[in-house]
Amino acid sequence: MTDDLLGRHRSVLPDWLALYYEHPIEITHGEGRHVWDSDGNRYLDFFGGILTTMTAHALPEVTKAVTEQAGRIVHSSTLYLNRPMVDLAERIAQLSGIPDARVFFTTSGTEANDTALLLATTYRRSNTVLAMRNSYHGRSFSAVGVTGNRGWSPTSLSPLQTLYVHGGVRSRGPFAGLDDYDFVAACVDDLKDLLGHTRPPAALIAEPIQGVGGFTSPPDGLYAAFREVLHERGVLWISDEVQTGWGRTGEHFWGWQAHARGGPPDMLTFAKGIGNGMSIGGVVARAEIMNCLDANSISTFGGTQITMAAGLANLNYLLEHDLQGNARRVGGLLAERLRAAAAHVPAVREVRGRGLMIGIELTKPGTDEADPAAASAVLEAAREGGLLIGKGGGHDTSALRIAPPLSLNIAEAEEGAAILEDALRSIQ
The missing domain is CATH 3.90.1150.10 (Aspartate Aminotransferase, domain 1)
Structure with missing residues (x-):
């Protein structure tokens, strides 16, 4: 068979x-x-x-929520008010740590990262993006363009100019022999040098722990140190939490919280675990960034009622049982x-x-x-x-x-x- x-x-x-x-x-x-x-x-x-x-x-709680929602309505699109979508967005906005947060739902992590890149490049009026070596951000044309992992980059063509930064892998590369303090300092110096040779980029997109890259990570505080350099130049920080979010790392609810000096990222993306198998992704951003688009946009399947019901039930279970x-x-x-x-x-x-x-x-x-x-x-x-x-x-x-x-x-x-x-x- x-x-x-x-x-x-x-x-x-x-x-x-x-x-x-x-x-x-x-x-x-x-x-x-x-x-x-x-x-x-x-x-x-x-x-x-x-x-x-x-x-x-x-999980019975998720199965029950999906079954009950399917008995009412499965989908209506974002053109109509959607109570489960608003309910879940409120919860995620509050949990994100981002002030004045807005949430946009997609169907996958790839689409979430694609949306974050659209927002960042529009807000900053730049198509230059910083990404980490050994990174993975999805399989769309723009997400492949910021993926720093050869095995998952089927094309070098891209709508973006991507510059790759040191630091995502602690135990390999030119700074591997340094202690944590000097490793961070060397990566920050490299970032400053890189920024001195290019026009100001839109954003840095980074996974707090690189997923497809083999669960590698920098010392705690690296992205906080990066953020100080980026903030001085108005460059946004996008934390790709598709794999690290929702408490999986144990010590923190979000991966960015291991690098929390200076506050949360400007944007975070999420997907995977929140739906427990249902197709949910999304972006959280400050309102001024999320609202920077000057054209209409919708998401046919992002935020559809049945996936939102699953996400709410799953998130409630996660929090109530201290997973x-x-x-x-x-x-x-x-x-x-x-x-x-x-x-x-x-x-x-x-x-x-x-x-x-x-x-x-x-x-x-x-x-x-x-x-x-x-x-x-x-x-x-x-x-x-x-x-x-x-x-x-x-x-x-x-x-x-x-x-x-x-x-x-x-x-x-x-x-x-x-x-x-x-x-x-x-x-x-």
Whole structure:
């Protein structure tokens, strides 16, 4: 049955639409932190549909909200008043930390970042954008144009002039040997030098923790230091919170809060986890920025009632059950367990991340050379053991990405860590 579906997939869908595993699986249903495939195999899910199933699979509160809303009306567009959209926008505006915030809903993180770039370039009357090396911001034409990860940049053509800045990867690059203080200082000096050679850009767009890049991050405070330099020149800061938002990092509700000196970003983008699988993205910005467009605009599917109902129910559950706190506690235990396991595996270069956003970078033992074959082998071995994880990284996809639903419990964390330890040992 799976082979037949794979053949049909290959005959009608693009060749570049990636599939995991030598023998791809069809996931048919899920519950809590587990999913099942079409052959009846049960897996502990440590990737959540790419950090999207944020609370749990088949969460009753979300399912109930979607069912009840579907029984009333599914969609009407932004041309009409929409109570669920206003309700969710009010909650997100308050949680964002951005003063006088306005919220615009989209259907994905790509579209959210595309909208933020439109707002920034219009507001600043500049098409120059600063982005981080090793970054990923989506698959639209403009989002690809600010993506600093070769593996996810299918074209160099772009409507934007993009300049790439040091700092998103702590343990690689020309400043890797410095301590945190000097690392930040060197990155700031590099930014100042770059700005001295170009016309004033519109914005810096940056992920507080780089997702597709392999869960890499700078020392705390780097983006706050960048913000001071940018603010002097009127340059906006866009925090891409598509993967880091909603408490996933444990210590903070938003990734930008690890860099909070000087206040919040001018804009933040969000998506993935807020919908728990429903298609929600969005931008939060100060009113003067959000309202800078002088032409009409709508979103046919952004903010549609059924997705807003899901987002509200999911956000309520997240806050009422302190899933941010759970991510901090269980994520800390999981990271500690994985670091202990990795200490005995020469191929592991680094275990990094925060909360329930953990990366394991693999290299050829004794070197800094990426080993994507090893990452693929661990991915396969983990699946054989009953665990689903992801891959990423800016150096030939050699990092494992671990991001379970935020309701993960200690027993499941221990189970997943044991499976992953066996998978890592299997490549030696």
